[in-house]
Amino acid sequence: MNIDSIRNGIVIDHIKAGQGMEIYQLLNLEALDCSIALIKNASSGKIGKKDIIKIDADFELDLDVLGYINPDITINVIKDGQRVRKFHPELPERLTNVIRCKNPRCITSVEQEIDHIFKLTDRENRVYRCIYCESKAKGENI
Amino acid sequence: MRSLIDIVDLSIEEINDLIDTANDIIENPDKYSEKCQKKKLATLFFEPSTRTRLSFEAAMMELGGNVLGFSAASNSSAAKGESVSDTIRTVCCYADIIAMRHPKEGAPMIASMHSTVPIINAGDGGHNHPTQTLTDLLTIQREKGRFDSLTVGLCGDLKFGRTVHSLIHALSRYENIHFVLISPEELKLPGYIINDILDKKGVSYTVTTSLEKVMPTLDILYMTRVQRERFFNEADYIRLKDSYILNKEKLTTAKTDLCIMHPLPRVNEISVDVDDDPRACYFKQVLYGKFIRMALILKLLEVE
Numbered sequence: 001m002n003i004d005s006i007r008n009g010i011v012i013d014h015i016k017a018g019q020g021m022e023i024y025q026l027l028n029l030e031a032l033d034c035s036i037a038l039i040k041n042a043s044s045g046k047i048g049k050k051d052i053i054k055i056d057a058d059f060e061l062d063l064d065v066l067g068y069i070n071p072d073i074t075i076n077v078i079k080d081g082q083r084v085r086k087f088h089p090e091l092p093e094r095l096t097n098v099i100r101c102k103n104p105r106c107i108t109s110v111e112q113e114i115d116h117i118f119k120l121t122d123r124e125n126r127v128y129r130c131i132y133c134e135s136k137a138k139g140e141n142i
Numbered sequence: 143m144r145s146l147i148d149i150v151d152l153s154i155e156e157i158n159d160l161i162d163t164a165n166d167i168i169e170n171p172d173k174y175s176e177k178c179q180k181k182k183l184a185t186l187f188f189e190p191s192t193r194t195r196l197s198f199e200a201a202m203m204e205l206g207g208n209v210l211g212f213s214a215a216s217n218s219s220a221a222k223g224e225s226v227s228d229t230i231r232t233v234c235c236y237a238d239i240i241a242m243r244h245p246k247e248g249a250p251m252i253a254s255m256h257s258t259v260p261i262i263n264a265g266d267g268g269h270n271h272p273t274q275t276l277t278d279l280l281t282i283q284r285e286k287g288r289f290d291s292l293t294v295g296l297c298g299d300l301k302f303g304r305t306v307h308s309l310i311h312a313l314s315r316y317e318n319i320h321f322v323l324i325s326p327e328e329l330k331l332p333g334y335i336i337n338d339i340l341d342k343k344g345v346s347y348t349v350t351t352s353l354e355k356v357m358p359t360l361d362i363l364y365m366t367r368v369q370r371e372r373f374f375n376e377a378d379y380i381r382l383k384d385s386y387i388l389n390k391e392k393l394t395t396a397k398t399d400l401c402i403m404h405p406l407p408r409v410n411e412i413s414v415d416v417d418d419d420p421r422a423c424y425f426k427q428v429l430y431g432k433f434i435r436m437a438l439i440l441k442l443l444e445v446e
Binding site: 114129134 | 225244245252266267268334
């Protein structure tokens with residue numbers, strides 16, 4: 001299968017196989033009108049199978065959220081057909097509307113149209129807590 | 143404009159200032175009797191309370207101010223489905239300061255995000271209750287004369303007991319505090335408080351299920367009620383409600399200057415035969431609660 005190389009844009013590589021669509025939705029990529037390729041189950045020497053997203057547009061994207069999902073993801077920034085930057089995403093200090101608080105006693109369970117905000121409280125152990133009730137975020141809430 | 147949502151919003155210096163003001167109010171009540179003239183406190187209680195609401199209202203009245211509000215969600219537009227943020231935007235038009243209790247954790251924080259006047263968290267579910275903590279601190283200061291070098295026994299429902307969580311937060315900032323955590327297995331202190339506060343700050347603590355065993359070591363014994371409203375399952379509540387009952391007999395091994403505290407209301411966890419013991423401080427604690435709330439209202443309204 002051939003997918004053209006991109007001239008200017010972002011390649012999100014080493015996504016755990018099966019997580020590509022989730023990231024596509026989380027980054028709200030359906031709102032873009034540029035060419036986007038979501039490649040599923042590509043073979044990878046590093047992780048066996050992986051997903052890849054290629055976005056063919058030169059624009060700013062808040063990629064911090066990827067650090068919460070998987071810090072092993074690789075982000076490549078492409079300019080004029082050349083890779084100019086390669087990095088792993090940082091753990092973001094705050095997550096807004098990425099995960100939802102599951103504590104039934106939390107105000108977020110009843111108050112409508114409220115942002116679900118989590119704060120990084122322990123970087124070493126990757127612990128996020130709801131800013132309202134301080135409940136710990138569970139990984140499966142993504 | 144400041145709000146008080148969590149006891150850790152206040153620095154040690156600010157807590158000391160509040161305690162100094164409260165002590166001055168106790169010594170010179172007349173000096174403060176007109177400080178809040180023409181100011182209005184709204185007490186928004188979406189959950190029932192006797193002490194906290196009346197304490198806030200008495201505090202504002204003793205400062206010469208006025209009070210308005212409601213004492214149950216059923217008496218407010220919350221019963222019609224109004225959001226907390228809309229209720230707050232409305233009440234801001236009528237009051238200069240708001241004290242709010244809500245069964246959902248984090249509701250006062252939402253309120254503070256939408257308010258143009260100071261919000262005081264008067265209890266949000268099993269989460270925080272900072273003015274009870276200020277009350278507890280004033281009680282400890284007046285009864286023990288210090289906040290450091292104390293062995294503090296916390297007994298009963300340590301899982302859902304918000305007053306216990308806030309008090310641990312507050313006292314962990316002082317030197318040489320040793321906590322003795324006395325509870326049944328099912329109502330132990332949540333792991334996040336042990337990990338994020340006690341372990342992280344290197345505060346020493348002992349975990350036990352026996353009140354009798356640790357009684358002789360305690361400087362302060364903080365009793366709590368097993369709260370029916372925090373249980374989803376009635377059977378669990380009934381099984382655990384009588385776990386720890388303090389009576390005169392159990393106090394025979396206690397220090398003569400022990401300070402027995404309780405945020406109240408009690409059900410049966412402190413036997414009434416303890417009430418006459420000079421070590422029983424829980425009704426004095428109620429009185430101190432009014433004075434520290436007066437000090438807090440003055441601070442948040444920036445009244446000199």
